Amino acid sequence: MTETGTASAGTTAAGTTAAGTDWRGWQESWDRQQEWYMPDREERFRVMLDMVEAAVGPEPRVLDLACGTGSITDRLLRRFPGATSTGVDLDPALLAIARGYFAGDERVSFVTADLKDPGWTALLPGGPYDAVLTATALHWLRAEPLAVLYGQLAGLVRDGGVVMNADHMTDGSTPRINAIERAHRHAGMDRAKAAGALDWADWWELAGRDPVLAEPTAERFRIYGEHAEGDTPSVDWHARKLRDAGFDEVRTVWSSPSDSLLLALK
Secondary structure, eight states, X not given: OEEOSSOOOOEEETTEXXXXXXXXXXXXXXXXXXHHHOTTHHHHHHHHHXXXXXXXXXXXXXXXXXXXXXXXXXXXXXXXXXXXXXXXXXXXXXHHHHHHHTTTOTTEEEEEOOTTSTTGGGGSOSOOEEEEEEESOGGGSOHHHHHHHHHHHHTTEEEEEEEEEEEEOXXXXXXXXXXXXXXXXXXXXXXXXXXXXXXXXXXXXXXXXXXXXXXXXXHHHHHHOSSOOOOOOOHHHHHHHXXXXXXXXXXXXXXXXXXXXXXXXX
């Protein structure tokens, strides 16, 4: 793994650092926690990678935007061994897990950057990228900086390349439908929680007690607080802003009752 930014602890065995941290275990734990909120999470990843292959082929150069622990990169490289990925995030705890998990994999690099910083793209390895992929992350941005970000992404993707964003995209014109969907989804979450599933707060509490992750976790909360607050505009808003940014075609390629995956083709 090529490092940009703070390096992780030295690795002595696959997924385990000299301090004994089980990076694979943390990666899988993060996936399970996220699946508590989104039981269809793997389906959206599958469709995302289907469209990557269809649009740019099986050896893409990918920017994993707001990458977290590298969930997209993990699935990308398992499906497309010839792919490469650059993950970008600001969260020091999630990046520590990502760097530990992918240590030694030369196909992967990570960049510590704030997507609200106008100069964040200067920290990236040279472009352009075949695909920019992100999932359940950009809703922590307010609408105005998100529109600015879409304009920056247009400059990072080659002609014929794609940007795909899978996220919460709320249709404000259907409040009754939104309410019944939310009630049904939360009932399922309550059942899973009763069966032992970890929620967001539970997961971060565990991370804060880990000897290696304790300080990055504390720093993470100094940066974001309990949870970053952003916007969840509609699919139409996202599509319009992506077209305004310079993408030729934009449409939904997957959706659930609560989320959508948009593909923007340059």
